[in-house]
Amino acid sequence: MYASNDTNTDDSHSLLIRGGFLRPAHSGVFHLLPLGLRVQNKLESLIDKHMRSIGASKLSLSSITTEELWKQSGRYSSNSELLRIDDRRKSNFLLSPTHEEEITSLVASIVRSYKQLPLRLYQTGRKYRDERRPRQGLLRAKEFMMKDLYTFDCNHEDALKTYEEVRKAYNNLFDELKIPYLVADADSGNMGGKLSHEYHFVSPKGEDNVWRCQSCNYVANEELVEKKTIEHAAPLGHPPLLFKGISTDRTTAINIRVPRPPNVPANENPSWSRASEFLNLHAVKRTGVDIDAGIESETLSSLLLKTTSSIDINDQSLTDSTTTSSSPTYDLTPIKRDDPCPRCDSGKLRVSKAIEVGHTFHLGTRYSTPLSALVAGPNNQQPSAMHMGCHGIGVSRLIGSIASMMAHENGLHWPRVIAPFEVVVITTKEVSEENNMEVYDALAAQGDIDVVLDDRKAQKGMPWRMKDADLIGYPVKVILGKSWRENSEGREKREVEVQCPRLDVKKKVKVEQLKSEVSDLLDRL
Known part of the structure; x- marks a missing residue:
């Protein structure tokens, strides 16, 4: 692959x-x-x-x-x-x-x-x-x-x-x-339902974060990924971080507490703009609380004065000395590289950028x-x-x-099943139309190979056509070049050059064996 x-x-x-x-x-x-x-x-x-x-x-x-x-x-x-x-x-x-x-x-x-x-x-x-x-x-x-x-x-x-x-x-x-x-296990979002999966290609240019275990088959997108629950108490002398929010209907004040990292001074409370450094907002969403985290702090302060109720949400690592005993606890801290997998005993989680190409709901x-x-x-x-x-x-x-x-420095590669043509026959103006068609017909017979003949009448020669074939990304190239012209009068010696860049193949082939050789290459792609 x-x-x-x-x-x-x-x-x-x-x-x-x-x-x-x-x-x-x-x-x-x-x-x-x-x-x-x-x-x-x-x-x-x-x-x-x-x-x-x-x-x-x-x-x-x-x-x-x-x-x-x-x-x-x-x-x-x-x-x-x-x-x-x-x-x-x-x-x-x-x-x-x-x-x-x-x-x-x-x-x-x-x-x-x-x-x-x-x-x-x-x-x-x-x-x-x-x-x-x-x-x-x-x-x-x-x-x-x-x-x-x-x-x-x-x-x-x-x-x-x-x-x-x-x-x-x-x-x-x-x-x-x-x-x-x-x-990946996925969140259904506004589509509805509670069961969905995403199909991703891993790519540094993707816009999604997909987490996977290095030891088992656990894969989840950023909204649903979990890490193994580990019970521990918040360090003494480090009061928890407090993020104040409000429900989207503006009726309920929401207080979220997570452990304070050692590098955050006790008198400092980061703003919502830095919340993702200390708080897994997707985990907050999974608690069922409908929080509006996009309000400026000045506006939020005035809105909180008008609320009629409040909810406390606390990270599971906080002790009773830092929270009220009746407050529910959750795993609210961000997931990081090498956090333990929730599905197996030894696995560690890793994240990759990915492109979503399919989704089932x-x-x-x-x-x-x-x-x-x-x-x-x-x-x-x-x-x-x-x-x-x-x-x-x-x-x-x-x-x-x-x-x-599948792009490369000279052009594109395509999977055989969706390539615009599986094979291109590249020829020059020195080769007769009759010879061109002989090679083309040798491949196109029975219709089981999708082949195109590049016999364009442009002034540009073989080097240009070869570069164009690389750019377009035909899986297999068949070239009527020097070997063909040198043996044009000796039919039994005529050879074409067959190239398959993805398999790093470049070989001379007689016309009689051409179709079987090309079919073998295509079957390997």
Whole structure:
């Protein structure tokens, strides 16, 4: 498998542009050119293959949705990244960033009985978001391609079985790309539900932090990662740090106490801007307290005077002498490199930057209940809400991240399964069209190798075409060069040069053995 390197993500994006895969249209918006569309189409075909393996049916939902549906589900916010359409009738349309509301409404209008379940529907289409700061090319754009699968079951147990089937299909899909990936326990966020997993490529240019154990298979994202609980008391003479906050509804004062590190003087209490140095804010969120940590200290002081109740949240290491005995305790300190793994006895935790390329969510009845997606059960049972799952793969983001992961100093590498062409035949103007086609046909026969002939009439010669092939990233190159011309009159001696950069292969091959040699190289990729 091909390992990640330190190639700059912006450099890989420029390689996609220079290689003729895409062109920027506007900030965060891109046009796909023919080579880029071939990569995208092959990736979609790979996805289709693995969606069929779990009995999913493909459909195409409209890119337009409405504020009304999003208000029904409780996800609408005027401050969110939703792109709005202001039509002449003021219809409050939105460009969909995701389709939970629309698919639930559609299924609710069609499915009435448990006998019509399970149902697995997916699409690959354009999504939109009002991205405040588009960056890193296809990795963070306003318009993007995404595959989303929606599953519907009549009860919780069946929905969990479906969830595991989808996870298996995702693993098989990513295995076929032959690029190392991580599957992390994840937080569901505003999608809803309490069970989800993220698929990541480890990359220094990623925006996510993924923690993993060096000894066992424990992997979790930053929101859910835990460390092993170790009981110890706060050092004497070191009063705890106190972070004062307020609930988002402004009614409750929140006091959070964590151990004071030895390098923080006893009379100093760091501000919220430095809280992440001493406090795991994700752990605070998991306590169930809805805290607003983004208020300036002057404003916060005046708001706290108006609160009607208070909550104390204390780190588990603090002794009763520093907290009230009735206050709940949690592990609130930040997770650090080499902290003990929560799942095994000897493992240590390490963190890596990563790019998220897929996500699976078990939604339960998060959308089916508010949108009345109900089915009648067996034996005339009363209608109940369907149990749902949502499973996404960022198609355009996956293309951008693979380019980032597999770029090299001269251009791109592609996994065989999504390469724009598996093989390029490179020739010069000295070679006749008849000879070009002889070599091309030797590879293209039976249609099992995806091959392209570079016989462009440009004035630039073989060196330019070779550099262009490296830039585009064809897995295998077949060259009709010096060896072919020198033996052009002796058919039995004619040889082409075969190169496979990823396998470090460069060899002379007779035309009669060409297809078997190239097929062997492709099978090894």
